[in-house]
Amino acid sequence: MPKFNLEKIVYRWRVRAASIGLILAIIFARPDLTSFLTGLGVCFLGLLIRTWSAGHLRKEKELAISGPYQYTRNPLYLG
Template sequence: MLLLLGTPLSVLGLLVRSWAAGSIDKDQELTTSGPYAYLRNPLYLGTFLIGIGVTVAGGASEWILFFLAYFVAVYGTTMSIEHSRLTKVFGQAYREYASSVPSFIPRVLPYRSFGGSGRDGFRFKRYCRNKEWEALLGVLAMFSFLTLKATFGWFGF
């Protein structure tokens, strides 16, 4: 049953990460469209959803708590460092963007900028260049393991 609850969360996370990875040219231009028009860190939101989905599917509540603590510690720090770096790289354009677009919880209406990029939308070439297929393979491996565990009670869990 928990496998059925966790799977859609992880699939949603993969979709968010895929959309984000296919919409950004990292460190080349400030991307403010696509998922970046709703939040500054869609890749991290996708990772969060994948992680929650996997831990829910695994069925151990202590792993959910561990994941939440880990995510806040690691990604909270990462987002702060990234914010500082992007401010240095993109200056006032990033400051204006950051003041209008939340870091992690999506806004309802998309941000409209005059200087951002990514207006050409999702590109599969960017998705591949950003190696997002690695996340897909990782999630497939985890859910294969969890399905075997649920079906056969393997691995002593």
Template sequence: MFWFARPEPRWILAGSLVGVIGVGLRAWAAGYLRKQEELAVGGPYAYTRNPLYLGSAVLLVGLGLAAHSWISAALAVAYFAVFYTAVMRREEQEMRQKFGDVYESYARVVPLFFPRWSPYRGPGGTGSFSWRQFMKNREYRAMAGFLFVLGVLVIAWAYQLG
């Protein structure tokens, strides 16, 4: 991605704003996700079955904008489409096995990736957002990675100035 980058301040700013939305979505989702304990259906999980991956996609779009490179953006989207589609399908099978009919009723009305407009209000987990859960899921690593890549792009821009 960096080889094709042509960062400029306005593109770094635009990409940062989009990326922050992705990071925020991932953080919101991580505060609801109690892996292997209960089916997450609250918060962003009421709109999409995969808010973490949706957040990652938005984050990648933001980084593509910040890099100001359509080649970088296309490579990132292609990687995401191939890799994460397979991951989502595999995880979906695991959820069906673990949560059975509850997951089936949830999956019938909540889309796999692109969100629905109104929240799901059916059976499933009853949790609420928890900062402790956010930390347990180590979602701060996505934020740190995002900031690191933005820092590299700022350095690349400064280096171009010469």
């Protein structure tokens, strides 16, 4: 009989559970236009920061200290 491993189950289902939560939030939140556009702007800004950070990073090279990395230590997490 296989051993019950809660950590493995949680790891496997975490994205699915978050997706279900996001769908439920969209259905029940009923945001007005102002809050929806504000949220959309924040999401877009985060996407821009992540894209800039990932494009600037040169793996297997020296420590990145320019671009977005001169402003924050971990811009990928910031975005």
